[in-house]
Amino acid sequence: MPAILLCRRPEASFSAALRERFRVLDFLASGEPLPAFLAAAPAAPEPPRAAVVTGGCSVRVDAWFLDAAPSIRCVVSTGAGVDHIDLAECARRGVAVANSGDVYSTDVADYAVGLLLDVLRQLSAAGRYVRRGSWAVQGDYPLGCKLGGKRVGIIGLGNIGSRVAKRLEAFGCVIQYNSRKPKDSVPYKYFPNVHDLAVESDMLIVACALNKETRHIVNKNVLEALGKSGVIVNIGRGSNIDEEELVLALKEGKIAGAGLDVFEHEPKVPAELFSMDNVVLSRHIAVFTKESRSDLHAHTIGNLEAFFSGQPLLSPVQADSVVQ
Amino acid sequence: MRQATLLLRSLGPKCVELMRGRDWDLSPILLAYLHLPASASKFVPPFSPFRVLRPYVSLATRQGTVSSQAGGAPPRLFILLRLVDMSSSSFAGTDCQFTHPPQLHPPPSVLAAAAMAMDSLSVLLLYPVNAYLEQELDRRFSLLRLWEHSPPDSLFRAHGPAIRAVVGYPGHKVDAALLDALPSLEIFSSFSVGIDHVDLSECRERGIRVTNTPDVLTDDVADLAVGLAIAALRKIPQADRYVRAGLWKAKGDYTLTTRFSGKRVGIIGLGRIGLAIATRVEAFDCPVNYYQRTQKEYPNYTYYHSVVELAANSDVLVVACPLNEQTRRIVNREVIEALGPKGVLINIGRGPHVDEPELVSALVEGRLGGAGLDVFEDEPNVPEALFTLDNVVLVPHAVTLKFELKHN
Numbered sequence: 001m002p003a004i005l006l007c008r009r010p011e012a013s014f015s016a017a018l019r020e021r022f023r024v025l026d027f028l029a030s031g032e033p034l035p036a037f038l039a040a041a042p043a044a045p046e047p048p049r050a051a052v053v054t055g056g057c058s059v060r061v062d063a064w065f066l067d068a069a070p071s072i073r074c075v076v077s078t079g080a081g082v083d084h085i086d087l088a089e090c091a092r093r094g095v096a097v098a099n100s101g102d103v104y105s106t107d108v109a110d111y112a113v114g115l116l117l118d119v120l121r122q123l124s125a126a127g128r129y130v131r132r133g134s135w136a137v138q139g140d141y142p143l144g145c146k147l148g149g150k151r152v153g154i155i156g157l158g159n160i161g162s163r164v165a166k167r168l169e170a171f172g173c174v175i176q177y178n179s180r181k182p183k184d185s186v187p188y189k190y191f192p193n194v195h196d197l198a199v200e201s202d203m204l205i206v207a208c209a210l211n212k213e214t215r216h217i218v219n220k221n222v223l224e225a226l227g228k229s230g231v232i233v234n235i236g237r238g239s240n241i242d243e244e245e246l247v248l249a250l251k252e253g254k255i256a257g258a259g260l261d262v263f264e265h266e267p268k269v270p271a272e273l274f275s276m277d278n279v280v281l282s283r284h285i286a287v288f289t290k291e292s293r294s295d296l297h298a299h300t301i302g303n304l305e306a307f308f309s310g311q312p313l314l315s316p317v318q319a320d321s322v323v324q
Numbered sequence: 325m326r327q328a329t330l331l332l333r334s335l336g337p338k339c340v341e342l343m344r345g346r347d348w349d350l351s352p353i354l355l356a357y358l359h360l361p362a363s364a365s366k367f368v369p370p371f372s373p374f375r376v377l378r379p380y381v382s383l384a385t386r387q388g389t390v391s392s393q394a395g396g397a398p399p400r401l402f403i404l405l406r407l408v409d410m411s412s413s414s415f416a417g418t419d420c421q422f423t424h425p426p427q428l429h430p431p432p433s434v435l436a437a438a439a440m441a442m443d444s445l446s447v448l449l450l451y452p453v454n455a456y457l458e459q460e461l462d463r464r465f466s467l468l469r470l471w472e473h474s475p476p477d478s479l480f481r482a483h484g485p486a487i488r489a490v491v492g493y494p495g496h497k498v499d500a501a502l503l504d505a506l507p508s509l510e511i512f513s514s515f516s517v518g519i520d521h522v523d524l525s526e527c528r529e530r531g532i533r534v535t536n537t538p539d540v541l542t543d544d545v546a547d548l549a550v551g552l553a554i555a556a557l558r559k560i561p562q563a564d565r566y567v568r569a570g571l572w573k574a575k576g577d578y579t580l581t582t583r584f585s586g587k588r589v590g591i592i593g594l595g596r597i598g599l600a601i602a603t604r605v606e607a608f609d610c611p612v613n614y615y616q617r618t619q620k621e622y623p624n625y626t627y628y629h630s631v632v633e634l635a636a637n638s639d640v641l642v643v644a645c646p647l648n649e650q651t652r653r654i655v656n657r658e659v660i661e662a663l664g665p666k667g668v669l670i671n672i673g674r675g676p677h678v679d680e681p682e683l684v685s686a687l688v689e690g691r692l693g694g695a696g697l698d699v700f701e702d703e704p705n706v707p708e709a710l711f712t713l714d715n716v717v718l719v720p721h722a723v724t725l726k727f728e729l730k731h732n
Contacts, residue, residue, distance in 0.1 A: 106583065106585045106586075107583055107584075107585075109585075110554060110558065110583065110584045110585050110608065111554075111558055111560075113550075113554060114551065114554035114555055114558050114560050114584070115560065117547060117548075117550065117551030117554065117555070118551065118555055118560050118561070118564075120547075120551075121547065121548055121551050121719070122719075123551055123552065123555050123560070123561055123717060123719055124555075124560065124561040124564040124565075126718075126719040126720055127561045127717060127718050127719060128565075129720060130706055130711075130718045130719065130720055131711045131718065135703075135704040135706065135720040136704045136705055139704075141719070141720045146543050146544045146547050147543075147547050148543045148547075166607055167604075167607045167608060169607065170603055170604045170606065170607030171543075171547060171550075171604055172543065266572075266575050267572040267573060267574060267575055267577065269567055269572065274568050280560065280564050281563070281564050281567040281568060282560060282563040282564060282567065283563055283566060283567050283572045283577060283578065284575070284578075285563060285578045285579075285581075288578045288579070288580050288581065289558075289580060289581050289582055289583040290580045290581075290582055290583075291582065291583040292583065293580060
């Protein structure tokens, strides 16, 4: 069985499934610091040629990592985002990179729509109102607004963004988008820059990956362009939005509300948001369903098996791509 | 589209005259009820306004603006409509202030005549349902506001006999007692979809027209139903509570919920709202099942002959039917058991649709997977046992209307 370097904490079922097919070198279980562990790895009967990593854990796949583990020729990430992987460095060394492909897209798109509806209809805030007994005492809760006829600007029309689009169309929304290049196969209006998209949109959905170009892609100007009745939902990465400016815009009423699953310095959430009823806060859980979990396991194993049998990866990531 | 609404009362002959021989764009029309007053008959040309407007009655009903519930009354001309004379680009009607398009100007003489007729018409507003509505009613009529009189009886004593129209909402019952105090009442307009708060037989006996707003809320309620379903299954308000309580201390702190897309959605009552919900959830690849008294031709939706069967074959059960004697407690213990520990109930109908004590105990005991509730048996009182449940989304029943609804 081929050896793989496991750099994430696996669930029992995933672990079992991996061990059925591969010899698993479990870094996190070893308790050793990464350098010592990696130094020992090539000495094992057969060095690991593939590594399974995840975003948000301590392992960054960069030049240092690849120097320490030169046997690694394929990195499979169990997330969609690959900001923890130096894609250019991997490309230089001919190391193939795969991510979770489409596995999470449906659940993240559902979550984006859920956050948007929550903000617009104030479900969370109204729930707090009911639970503290205010309905009986203070009377009716002010209403939100409906989705029909609203212009939705999607930043990043990839696997997630396109699913969000399909869902919101059914509510009567007008869909428009920004991404690096226009997509000829979609009927939605393309905006070459996010500011112009924001000017013409009632809501923005951030659904792009995080890279050099998209860091703070939603900045002060974009928020001002979105305007006083505008709503923003972020299911990308916290750093896609300039968080300080976002908090300021919300405080000053420059935008109407926000639904946020991600933040720049998780798990730290700006305290000013806690008292705002027009904001829905979540803890980076858009991907976490039982269904996506089991899909992910199957998909990760699929990528590994493809690599070891010399087949093309199921979801390869190119060095210059913006992945979902 | 913003439409101004005109209330023409007893302008039958005038109205007929205006419409005769003109090239009217009668679309869209908000039609409350149309009867020709007997005195108008001599003005009726070969085509009568009723015949002219008749095709548009069904148009208006399809657009779901108003529908008449009472019948067999003395002839009255009662129209809510917007008339645009496309041939001369002038506008005729009463008290017409348009926001869109702004360039139409009504002939002053018509305005004056109409204004005089309308000004003195006493309309009673039961509740400040909407600021715009109140403002417009105030401009056009002699408006009385129930909440400004304490006790309310004093209003009825002083003005009861003069009141010819009442604008109400679900929170105020329209029964014999109220109708006794309003002997001149001709029309009751409810700003709601449901009219279970109105004693229809009493109104019918007294010849009082009853109208509702069947379609203005459809999209809003459908949006809410889907929002509640996603929020309940993905536990969004629970995540929000968690973060606000300062409990998010480490990255990778999560619990697994269940995917919304692809869940089987069962809808009780596939009317306007039920269909709007079906359309939305189809975009999430949710198979749609439904139950109602009669099966219809919906090739993409699966009909079940009972609510229990519907519940047994659905993951999300949505109550979207009107409340009447047959649908009271339509979601009972048996239905809840059939829906099961993984099932989610969404109630955007009325509290009495559901056996609430059963619902609460099923949720607390885990026999039902979750719920999203907009309505309750005894509003504004909500069973406190529900407050601590992660899988229950609670919102206070939205009675007041939104800014966007005002123009219908």
